[in-house]
Amino acid sequence: MNIHEYQSKAVLKSYGVAVPEGLPAFTVEEAVENAKKIGTPVVVVKAQIHAGGRGKAGGVKLAKNLDEVKNYASELLGKTLVTHQTGPEGKKVGRLLVEAGSNIKKEYYLSFVIDRQTARVVMMGSEEGGMEIEKVAAEMPEKIFKEYIDPVIGLAPFQATRMAYNINIPRR
Ligand SMILES: Nc1ncnc2c1ncn2[C@@H]1O[C@H](COP(=O)(O)OP(=O)(O)O)[C@@H](O)[C@H]1O
Ligand SMILES: [Mg+2]
Incomplete structure (x- = not known):
C-alpha cells in the first residue's frame, strides 16, 4: 500500500x-x-x-x-x-x-519497516536525520539503530527508551 x-x-x-x-x-x-x-x-x-x-x-x-x-x-x-x-x-x-514551516534545530530519522528475513516490523532510527539518510546507511551503518518488534508483544517500552538513548534524544 x-x-x-x-x-x-x-x-x-x-x-x-x-x-x-x-x-x-x-x-x-x-x-x-x-x-x-x-x-x-x-x-x-x-x-x-x-x-x-x-x-x-x-x-x-x-x-x-x-x-x-x-x-x-x-x-x-x-x-x-x-x-x-x-x-x-x-x-x-x-x-x-x-x-x-518549522524552525528546525535538529532532524532525526525514525521509521518502521517490514524486515522479511525476520518476518518482523523493525524500528530504525538515527541521529543523522535530514536528507542524507541513505548515505548514512551506506557509509556509517553503526549510526543506524534497530529494534525488532515482536508481533505478539508489540513495541515494548524498553525498546522505545533504548532507541531514544541510542539516537541521543535529549532528556526532558
Ligand atoms: N514543515 C517544514 N518546515 C521546514 N522545513 C521542512 C518542512 N518539511 C520539510 N522540510 C525540509 O525539507 C527537507 C525535505 O523534506 P522531507 O519531508 O524530509 O522530504 P524527503 O525526505 O522526500 O526529501 C527536510 O529534510 C527539511 O529540511
Ligand atoms: Mg526526509
Whole structure:
C-alpha cells in the first residue's frame, strides 16, 4: 500500500503524534488558500509523490509569502520529479502538501519497516536525520539503530527508551 505524506501525517495525528499543520492542494489556487488558512510566516510547499528524496530533487520549497506559494505551486504541479527513489522515469506531481514551516534545530530519522528475513516490523532510527539518510546507511551503518518488534508483544517500552538513548534524544 502506498499513501502520501499528508495522508500518513493525518494517521499519525489521529494517534496523538505532533505533526505540523498542513493541508493538501490539487490546484495552485487551493495551495494559496491553504497557505492563507495556515497563516505562518513561512509555509512549505511539498510535492506529494510515492517516493522520498524530494528535498534534494527540488520537490520541497520554503515560501515566505503568498506570491512565492503561487510560484512554487505552479512550478511543482504537473512536474515530473526524479529523485534517487523514483528511478530515471521519475514521478509526476499531481498534488501538494502546504505545511506550516518549522524552525528546525535538529532532524532525526525514525521509521518502521517490514524486515522479511525476520518476518518482523523493525524500528530504525538515527541521529543523522535530514536528507542524507541513505548515505548514512551506506557509509556509517553503526549510526543506524534497530529494534525488532515482536508481533505478539508489540513495541515494548524498553525498546522505545533504548532507541531514544541510542539516537541521543535529549532528556526532558
Ligand atoms: N514543515 C517544514 N518546515 C521546514 N522545513 C521542512 C518542512 N518539511 C520539510 N522540510 C525540509 O525539507 C527537507 C525535505 O523534506 P522531507 O519531508 O524530509 O522530504 P524527503 O525526505 O522526500 O526529501 C527536510 O529534510 C527539511 O529540511
Ligand atoms: Mg526526509
